Amino acid sequence: MTGFSLSEHVHRRFNPLKGEWVLVSPHRAMRPWQGQVEKPEIAASITYDPDCYLCPGNTRAGGVRNPDYSDVFVFDNDFAALRPDTPEGHHDDSGLLVAEAESGIARVVCFTPRHDLTLARMEATAIRRVIDVWTDQVAELRENPAINHVLIFENRGEMMGCSNPHPHGQIWAQASIPNETSREMERMRAHYDRTGRTLLSDYLEREVAIQSRIVCENAGFVALVPFWAVWPFETLVIPRRPAQTLLDLTDGERNDLADILKRLTTRYDNLFGTMFPYSAGFHQAPVDGTPHPEWHLHMHFEPPLLRSATVKKFMVGYEMLGEAQRDITPESSAARLRALSETHYTLADAG
Ligand SMILES: [Zn+2]
Numbered sequence: 001m002t003g004f005s006l007s008e009h010v011h012r013r014f015n016p017l018k019g020e021w022v023l024v025s026p027h028r029a030m031r032p033w034q035g036q037v038e039k040p041e042i043a044a045s046i047t048y049d050p051d052c053y054l055c056p057g058n059t060r061a062g063g064v065r066n067p068d069y070s071d072v073f074v075f076d077n078d079f080a081a082l083r084p085d086t087p088e089g090h091h092d093d094s095g096l097l098v099a100e101a102e103s104g105i106a107r108v109v110c111f112t113p114r115h116d117l118t119l120a121r122m123e124a125t126a127i128r129r130v131i132d133v134w135t136d137q138v139a140e141l142r143e144n145p146a147i148n149h150v151l152i153f154e155n156r157g158e159m160m161g162c163s164n165p166h167p168h169g170q171i172w173a174q175a176s177i178p179n180e181t182s183r184e185m186e187r188m189r190a191h192y193d194r195t196g197r198t199l200l201s202d203y204l205e206r207e208v209a210i211q212s213r214i215v216c217e218n219a220g221f222v223a224l225v226p227f228w229a230v231w232p233f234e235t236l237v238i239p240r241r242p243a244q245t246l247l248d249l250t251d252g253e254r255n256d257l258a259d260i261l262k263r264l265t266t267r268y269d270n271l272f273g274t275m276f277p278y279s280a281g282f283h284q285a286p287v288d289g290t291p292h293p294e295w296h297l298h299m300h301f302e303p304p305l306l307r308s309a310t311v312k313k314f315m316v317g318y319e320m321l322g323e324a325q326r327d328i329t330p331e332s333s334a335a336r337l338r339a340l341s342e343t344h345y346t347l348a349d350a351g
Pocket residue numbers: 048049052053054055056114115166
């Protein structure tokens with residue numbers, strides 16, 4: 001198209017993983033901001049908080065006392081959204097009011113006993129132990145015939161609805177395949193059936209050739225701002241080899257994942273000099289006992305911040321009722337993330 005530029009002109013980009021479009025309006029990045037300003041996220045300054053329900057030895061809201069743990073610690077969520085004892089059931093009124101019983105298991109994973117740390121501030125060797133625990137959890141939950149899908153995720157920061165700064169994530173395992181995974185699976189399967197390759201292998205090959213959306217990489221993994229990113233600084237972490245679940249990663253790939261997670265989250269914190277909030281999680285093949293050659297494990301990072309530690313992107317109006325929209329282009333977001341240091345700002349300040 002003559003005279004058409006992805007960096008200047010309003011356009012829509014297609015997300016092949018979801019089969020959805022996102023509207024990109026590059027010129028709007030310059031508009032003045034008079035909206036809501038959030039509090040910046042401040043990292044905890046104490047290694048142990050007597051009032052934190054996740055710190056070792058403390059009593060949780062359900063009355064259970066945490067052990068005096070010294071490494072990664074996993075427990076069943078006291079107020080789980082999914083319960084293993086749910087009876088089977090089905091509701092259908094006229095084909096329009098349809099419901100199904102859902103059983104599952106929800107767990108909490110404390111990344112470290114240290115209340116003040118984050119993935120960015122943990123050593124890569126400590127992140128590696130978290131990855132080992134995540135992987136062991138998938139292995140264990142896979143053996144449960146009532147579990148077909150395992151979602152591992154982290155909500156970080158009050159902006160994402162997480163009020164406890166203690167570094168932790170969650171695991172929700174359930175009988176059904178949730179919407180997001182299910183939609184990606186359909187798209188991945190169609191691509192695999194057509195080409196014999198995974199969608200993300202072909203996508204990654206293009207991105208590595210183009211380079212403009214790559215944030216950082218190592219032997220096993222690439223972190224990039226996807227061509228179709230919705231959130232201003234959204235990223236995908238993709239293994240170069242099409243692993244289907246965490247269980248398929250080699251020892252070296254687990255180390256590479258720990259390395260890329262530390263580097264990416266450090267860049268995020270350095271972007272606005274804050275404890276950068278996000279929701280992040282792995283999409284992996286269902287553990288439903290059937291082969292999934294179409295799947296390519298990946299991790300999504302979806303951070304809400306727009307232009308500073310205090311200005312958040314709102315998904316309202318057009319985004320809720322029309323489709324996702326962004327102002328700064330994915331290429332300029334990637335360039336900004338790429339330019340940042342991989343030494344955490346607090347360490348740099350201290351040194
Ligand atoms: Zn704590």
